[in-house]
Amino acid sequence: MPIAQDPLSVEVTLPREDVALVTVEGNLDVDTATEFQHHLANQLHHGRRHFLLDLSAVPFMDSSGMNIILRVYQEARELPGSVHIISPTPAVRRILDLTGVSITVPVSESVDEALERVDHPQAAPAEPEA
Secondary structure, three states, rough: OOOOOOOOEEEEEEEOOOEEEEEEEEEOOOHHHHHHHHHHHHHHHHOOEEEEEEEEEOOEHHHHHHHHHHHHHHHHHHOEEEEEEEOHHHHHHHHHHHHHHHHHHEOOOOHHHHHHHHHOOOOOOOOOOO
């Protein structure tokens, strides 16, 4: 049995013309981040403004993956658009929380919840007051 992980799998579907659902499977790290970045750049080039990143099949993500998510978040905001992370695995969610990425980039439990946030950005849960 080989020790190496399977390569990254990235599937893009279009729930709507300006929304790309990017389903990622495999480790999102320094070895695979460039492929992930190419898929996102291609969708930006084709006019997508909203990105739903399904990370439910990503067991591990390092800073390379986080940097790409933050980069597309910045680019999408300038359009204006948005980025939403969907159903991250517990290990990825922990990294997102520890680094503060989950404060910047909304995390949803489903595609429907993320689409609702695309349609009604102000309807997102408010941050607790200090």
